[in-house]
Amino acid sequence: MIKIRNYETRDAAITWAIKFNTIRNINIRDYTVAQTKAWAPDNYDMKLWQKRVSDMNPFIAELNGKVVGFADLQNNGYIDHFFCHSEYQGIGVGRALMEHIFAIGSLERISRFYSEVSLTARTFYEHLGFKVVEEKHFEVQDEKLTNFVMEKIN
Numbered sequence: 714m715i716k717i718r719n720y721e722t723r724d725a726a727i728t729w730a731i732k733f734n735t736i737r738n739i740n741i742r743d744y745t746v747a748q749t750k751a752w753a754p755d756n757y758d759m760k761l762w763q764k765r766v767s768d769m770n771p772f773i774a775e776l777n778g779k780v781v782g783f784a785d786l787q788n789n790g791y792i793d794h795f796f797c798h799s800e801y802q803g804i805g806v807g808r809a810l811m812e813h814i815f816a817i818g819s820l821e822r823i824s825r826f827y828s829e830v831s832l833t834a835r836t837f838y839e840h841l842g843f844k845v846v847e848e849k850h851f852e853v854q855d856e857k858l859t860n861f862v863m864e865k866i867n
Contacts, residue, residue, distance in 0.1 A: 715809040716775045720783070724773055725763040727780045731796050733757075738799040743832035744858065751856035769793050772813055774806050784810040786817055792828035811841050819867070827864040838863045 720728075736753035744752070771794060774782035782797040792814060797806045818826060829849065830838050843863040850859050 714776075715781070715806055717809060717813040718773050718775065720766070720771045720773055722763075722767065724780060724783070725766050726759070728766050728771065728773075728783045728796075729757065729759065729762045731780070731783060731798050732794070734799045735796045739802065740831055740833045745856075748853075748856045748858050751854035752858065754854070766794075772810060772817075774810050776801060776804075776806065782806040782810055784814060786814045786823075786826075788821070788823075790818065790823040790825045790827055792826060795828065795834065807837055808841070815867075824867050825864055826867070827862060830861045830863045832859060832861075835861055835863070841865070 733753045736749050740752070741749050769785040769787070771783040771785035773780055774784075774797070780798075781801040784795040785793050787793060795807070795810065797810070814826065826843070827846070828838070828843075830843070835845070843865045845861045846864050847862040848859065849862060850857060852858070
């Protein structure tokens with residue numbers, strides 16, 4: 714059973730590892746090696762990540778005590794990060810995280826959920842009722858990437 718809990722400081726390293734490995738092993742299907750290396754660099758400063766992940770205060774998904782995903786929900790309905798462990802995709806981790814986000818959003822009276830979604834995650838978001846609002850092109854470490862602003866209105 715997938716358990717969703719609140720982030721704790723000790724989760725910083727595993728959340729970075731999940732993000733890094735998902736980008737490098739899953740997003741590589743839709744992005745080049747150079748793009749994934751720019752998006753998830755080898756030498757990312759863990760102090761910067763610890764601050765960023767603490768500020769976003771994500772929800773943590775666990776399966777049998779192992780952290781297998783994380784996602785956040787900001788006060789304005791923005792989902793900044795949403796990552797499922799590369800070895801635990803397709804078994805309900807993402808759905809459990811998103812259902813938790815929707816439940817918390819309902820309690821907080823959030824009527825619009827939105828995110829900047831990768832090419833890889835677009836279908837997942839569409840299955841959960843999100844619609845593309847805008848296609849975006851942006852640059853990370855001199856690499857051009859494409860993603861989509863997607864939203865779900867309650």
